[in-house]
Amino acid sequence: MIKIAPSILSANFARLLDDVQRVEKAGADYLHLDVMDGHFVPNITIGPLVVAALRPHTHLTFDVHLMIEDPDRYIDAFVEAGADLITVHAEACPHLHRTLTHIRDKGARCGVALNPATPPEVLEYLPGLFDLVLVMTVNPGFGGQAFIPQTLVKIEKIRKMIDDAGLDVEIQVDGGINTSTAPLVVRAGATVLVAGSAIFSAPDPAVAIRDIRQASENISENIRR
Numbered sequence: 001m002i003k004i005a006p007s008i009l010s011a012n013f014a015r016l017l018d019d020v021q022r023v024e025k026a027g028a029d030y031l032h033l034d035v036m037d038g039h040f041v042p043n044i045t046i047g048p049l050v051v052a053a054l055r056p057h058t059h060l061t062f063d064v065h066l067m068i069e070d071p072d073r074y075i076d077a078f079v080e081a082g083a084d085l086i087t088v089h090a091e092a093c094p095h096l097h098r099t100l101t102h103i104r105d106k107g108a109r110c111g112v113a114l115n116p117a118t119p120p121e122v123l124e125y126l127p128g129l130f131d132l133v134l135v136m137t138v139n140p141g142f143g144g145q146a147f148i149p150q151t152l153v154k155i156e157k158i159r160k161m162i163d164d165a166g167l168d169v170e171i172q173v174d175g176g177i178n179t180s181t182a183p184l185v186v187r188a189g190a191t192v193l194v195a196g197s198a199i200f201s202a203p204d205p206a207v208a209i210r211d212i213r214q215a216s217e218n219i220s221e222n223i224r225r
C-alpha cells in the first residue's frame with residue numbers, strides 16, 4: 001500500500017492544528033514535519049516545541065525530517081517531543097552510522113535522506129541500520145518547487161538495492177509530488193509520498209489526498225500483477 005504524508009510546510013501555520021486534523025480525517029498516513037535551521041537549508045521552520053504541542057491532538061505517525069546541520073544535538077529532544085520516525089540527511093551527518101543507531105536506541109524509527117545530487121551508494125554501507133530512505137525530488141528548503149525527473153533513476157536503483165538485500169525499508173519521496181508525478185515515483189519504487197502544496201493549497205485537501213492515492217495505487221496494482 002502507498003502511504004501519503006502531507007508536509008506541514010505548506011499548511012497554514014496560523015491554523016496549524018486545524019490543518020493537521022483535516023488531513024488526519026482525510027486519511028493521511030504520516031504527518032511530515034519539516035524541520036529547517038537556516039544553515040543546512042536556507043529556510044527556518046519549526047523545532048521540538050511545535051512537535052510536542054501537536055502530539056496530544058492527533059494519532060498520525062510523526063515523520064520528522066531534519067534538514068539541519070549537526071542533527072545529533074536534537075535527536076533526543078525530537079523523540080521526547082513525540083517523533084515516531086526521524087530522518088536525517090546523509091550530507092549533514094559525518095557519523096551517519098552512529099546517528100542512525102542513536103535514533104533507534106532512543107526508540108524511534110530512522111531514515112536517511114539524500115539530496116538530488118547525492119548518489120545512493122552510501123546506503124550500501126549501512127545494512128539493516130535504517131527503516132526508510134527519503135529521496136529528495138527537489139532541492140530541500142522550500143515547498144512548491146518543480147519535481148526533478150533525474151531522481152527517478154535513483155529511486156529505481158534504491159528499490160533494486162533494497163529488494164536484492166531483502167530489506168523491509170520504505171522509500172519515501174519528497175518534492176513536487178502531485179497526481180502527475182505520483183505515478184512516476186511509484187513506478188520507480190517509492191512507497192511513501194510526501195506532498196505539501198498539492199494537498200494544502202488544494203481547495204479540498206481530502207480530495208487531493210484521495211486523488212494522489214488513486215493515481216499511485218493504479219500503478220502499484222499494475223506492478224504487482
Ligand SMILES: O=C(CO)[C@@H](O)[C@H](O)COP(=O)(O)O
Pocket residue numbers: 007009010032034065138139140141142143144145174175176177194195196197198
Ligand atoms: O522538505 C521539503 C522541502 O524541503 C518538502 O517536504 C516540501 O514541503 C514539499 O513541498 P511540495 O513540493 O510538495 O510543495
